[in-house]
Amino acid sequence: MNAPDTLYESSLKSLSLRGRGKVRDIYDIDDDHMLIVTTDRLSAFDCILPDPIPGKGRVLTSVSNFWFGRLKHIVPNHLSGLTLDRVISDPAERAQVEGRGIVVKKLKPLPVEAVVRGYLIGSGWKDYQKNGAVCGIALPPGLQLAEKLPEAIFTPSTKAEFGSHDENISFERTVELIGKDLAEQVKRISLELYTEAAAYALDRGIIIADTKFEFGLDASGRLYLIDEALTPDSSRFWPVDQYRVGISPPSFDKQFVRDYLETLTWNKQPPAPHLPPEVIAKTAEKYRDAEERLTKP
Numbered sequence: 001m002n003a004p005d006t007l008y009e010s011s012l013k014s015l016s017l018r019g020r021g022k023v024r025d026i027y028d029i030d031d032d033h034m035l036i037v038t039t040d041r042l043s044a045f046d047c048i049l050p051d052p053i054p055g056k057g058r059v060l061t062s063v064s065n066f067w068f069g070r071l072k073h074i075v076p077n078h079l080s081g082l083t084l085d086r087v088i089s090d091p092a093e094r095a096q097v098e099g100r101g102i103v104v105k106k107l108k109p110l111p112v113e114a115v116v117r118g119y120l121i122g123s124g125w126k127d128y129q130k131n132g133a134v135c136g137i138a139l140p141p142g143l144q145l146a147e148k149l150p151e152a153i154f155t156p157s158t159k160a161e162f163g164s165h166d167e168n169i170s171f172e173r174t175v176e177l178i179g180k181d182l183a184e185q186v187k188r189i190s191l192e193l194y195t196e197a198a199a200y201a202l203d204r205g206i207i208i209a210d211t212k213f214e215f216g217l218d219a220s221g222r223l224y225l226i227d228e229a230l231t232p233d234s235s236r237f238w239p240v241d242q243y244r245v246g247i248s249p250p251s252f253d254k255q256f257v258r259d260y261l262e263t264l265t266w267n268k269q270p271p272a273p274h275l276p277p278e279v280i281a282k283t284a285e286k287y288r289d290a291e292e293r294l295t296k297p
Contacts, residue, residue: 047272057100067229078104078226107216116194119209211235252290
């Protein structure tokens with residue numbers, strides 16, 4: 001049986017559902033492992049949209065797995081190495097999540113998101129306009145929208161409860177939350193991951209303007225990269241050939257959907273509006289394009 005092109009919500013009877021996030025459904029396997037299924041749901045402004053983006057979950061899984069493999073020399077990741085047929089015996093259920101389901105180690109997530117910015121955009125640009133700094137990090141005067149920063153900066157945020165907004169925090173606050181040694185380790189590794197990935201992507205015609213990583217700890221306190229890595233959902237991807245300083249560049253990510261939603265008279269509260277077919281198709285195309293550029297030899 002072929003995997004479905006579109007999956008808004010998974011339904012596996014053979015495993016116990018642990019929870020559903022904005023995009024991912026998580027199932028318990030045993031004490032040490034769980035199954036993460038990346039659906040085609042799309043969230044914007046912390047609301048889940050009613051329309052799926054066909055194939056998006058498989059693209060995110062493919063891109064994340066690519067980066068997990070490429071960057072594992074910097075930090076280990078949550079992939080267990082177990083295949084779907086080891087944990088889902090029913091062929092129909094397995095087909096439902098083929099290409100979108102990964103078996104991962106159960107780890108303790110850190111309560112912060114590790115955001116790295118290489119360019120001045122989004123909330124960072126708004127902060128800079130107000131006080132010349134981003135998350136307390138002073139930047140040179142006179143920088144323009146979308147300008148490349150002198151060096152990448154680590155600007156962590158809190159992990160908001162579902163339906164709430166993440167909040168940018170200082171490094172000092174990160175130290176308070178997770179301790180100095182771990183905070184320093186997360187900062188160093190995040191900057192290493194971003195720097196190596198950004199250089200690779202640039203050769204493939206993609207600027208990674210910023211990204212966010214999530215980390216977890218095992219029982220012995222070892223740090224792992226978890227969740228997703230350097231996808232169009234967790235990063236801003238810009239095409240090199242359309243990048244200009246002073247404008248918000250077109251993107252490979254869901255910014256395209258955000259830009260459409262900004263044209264509506266919607267208060268950014270649930271329920272979210274439906275997307276027109278052309279916006280859905282164009283968004284799916286952008287995700288596939290990013291995957292092709294990054295992962296194909």
